[in-house]
Amino acid sequence: MKKILISILAGSVLAGLAGCGGNKDLPVLNVYNWDDYMAPEVFDLFEEQYGCRVILDTFDSNEAMYAKLKAGASGYDVIFPSSYQAYIMNEEGMLHPIDHAAMPNLVNVDASYLQQTAIDKAMAYSVPYMSGSTGIAYRESAVEGFVPSWSVYQREDLRGRMTLLDDMREVLGAALKSLGYSLNTTDKEEIAKAANLVIQWKRNIATFENEGYKQGIASREFYVVQGYSGDVMQVIDQNEDEDIVYVLPQEGFSVWVDDMVIPADSDNIELAEQFINFMHDPEIARLNMEYNYYVCPNTAAYAVVDEELKADETIFIPEELQARGEMIRPIGDDLQTYVEAWDRVKAAP
Numbered sequence: 001m002k003k004i005l006i007s008i009l010a011g012s013v014l015a016g017l018a019g020c021g022g023n024k025d026l027p028v029l030n031v032y033n034w035d036d037y038m039a040p041e042v043f044d045l046f047e048e049q050y051g052c053r054v055i056l057d058t059f060d061s062n063e064a065m066y067a068k069l070k071a072g073a074s075g076y077d078v079i080f081p082s083s084y085q086a087y088i089m090n091e092e093g094m095l096h097p098i099d100h101a102a103m104p105n106l107v108n109v110d111a112s113y114l115q116q117t118a119i120d121k122a123m124a125y126s127v128p129y130m131s132g133s134t135g136i137a138y139r140e141s142a143v144e145g146f147v148p149s150w151s152v153y154q155r156e157d158l159r160g161r162m163t164l165l166d167d168m169r170e171v172l173g174a175a176l177k178s179l180g181y182s183l184n185t186t187d188k189e190e191i192a193k194a195a196n197l198v199i200q201w202k203r204n205i206a207t208f209e210n211e212g213y214k215q216g217i218a219s220r221e222f223y224v225v226q227g228y229s230g231d232v233m234q235v236i237d238q239n240e241d242e243d244i245v246y247v248l249p250q251e252g253f254s255v256w257v258d259d260m261v262i263p264a265d266s267d268n269i270e271l272a273e274q275f276i277n278f279m280h281d282p283e284i285a286r287l288n289m290e291y292n293y294y295v296c297p298n299t300a301a302y303a304v305v306d307e308e309l310k311a312d313e314t315i316f317i318p319e320e321l322q323a324r325g326e327m328i329r330p331i332g333d334d335l336q337t338y339v340e341a342w343d344r345v346k347a348a349p
Contacts (some may be wrong), residue, residue, distance in 0.1 A: 019310065032059065061167050065081060075267075079260075086259045087330040094263060098276075102274075104277065104279060109298060131295045134258060135249060135253050138247070139245075148247040158206060160205075163222050164209075188337050252324045
C-alpha cells in the first residue's frame with residue numbers, strides 16, 4: 001500500500017517539479033529530522049505548493065542533535081526533537097514561539113492528546129508531529145521460548161545477536177521499567193541500579209545502535225532488537241517478513257512524541273510556519289502515518305487513515321496497554337545523574 005501511494009503521488013507532481021527542485025534562486029527550507037520519518041512525496045508536494053526547495057539533514061538521537069546545535073550548528077528552520085528535548089531547548093531560549101494565527105491547521109491537533117499527554121499543552125513553542133512506542137522486535141524462528149520482557153537481554157544463548165538503542169533515556173528507561181521504577185525517576189539509587197542492569201545486558205548485546213538495527217534484523221544478523229515501533233513496522237513491510245514480531249514488554253515501555261519546532265535563529269520563519277501547518281493538513285498527516293506507521297495526533301487525519309493501520313494495536317495502542325506505557329519527560333538538573341550513569345554503562349567492559 002505504501003509503495004503504491006508513493007508511486008502515484010510522486011508521479012503526479014514530478015512533471016511539474018522538473019527543474020524546480022534544482023532552482024537555486026528559490027527560497028530554501030532547511031529541515032533537521034530523524035531518518036526515514038516522512039513520506040518522500042511530502043517534500044515534493046510542499047515544494048510545489050510553496051515554490052521552494054527543502055533540504056533535509058538527519059540525526060539519530062536527541063542527544064546528538066542537541067549537542068550539534070550547542071556546538072554552534074545553525075541554519076535550520078524546522079527541527080523534530082522529542083517533546084522532552086523540545087522543552088529543554090525552549091528553556092534555554094533556543095526556540096521561536098509558535099504563531100497559531102499563521103497555522104490554521106493546528107485546530108486539527110488532537111485535543112485529548114494535548115490535555116492528557118503533551119508537555120507543551122498550549123503549543124507555545126512546539127507542535128506535535130508523531131507519537132510512537134519503544135519496544136522489542138524479535139525473530140520468531142530464531143528465538144525459542146520468547147517472553148515479552150526486557151529480561152530477554154539477560155539470555156546468554158542470544159549473546160551477540162541482540163542490540164539496544166544508543167539512547168541514554170531509552171535504554172536506562174527500559175532497565176528502570178524492568179526493575180519496577182518510573183523511567184522518569186530522579187532517585188539516584190534507582191538510576192544506579194538501572195545502570196548496573198544495563199551493564200549486565202551489555203555483555204549479551206552486539207552493539208548499541210539507533211539505525212543499523214533495522215538492517216540487522218532484516219538480514220538476520222540480529223535476532224532481538226530494542227526499536228521504535230514504526231521503524232520495525234517499516235522493516236516488516238519493506239521486506240514482507242512475517243517472522244519479525246514487535247512487542248510491548250510486560251514490565252512497561254516508553255511512549256514518546258516528536259515535535260516540530262522553529263529554532264530562534266531561523267532565517268525563514270514564515271516558510272517554517274507554512275511547513276508545520278502543511279504537516280497538519282489531514283491528507284498530509286495521513287500520508288505520513290501510512291508511510292512511517294506512527295500516529296500523528298490529528299483528529300481530522302484519524303477519519304481518513306487506512307483502517308488496517310487503525311486496527312494495529314502496536315500503532316494505535318489500546319487503552320488497556322497504554323497503562324503500561326510511560327512518556328519520557330524532562331527532569332531538569334537531575335538529568336546529570338542519567339548522564340553519569342550512561343557514561344558508566346558505556347565505559348564498562
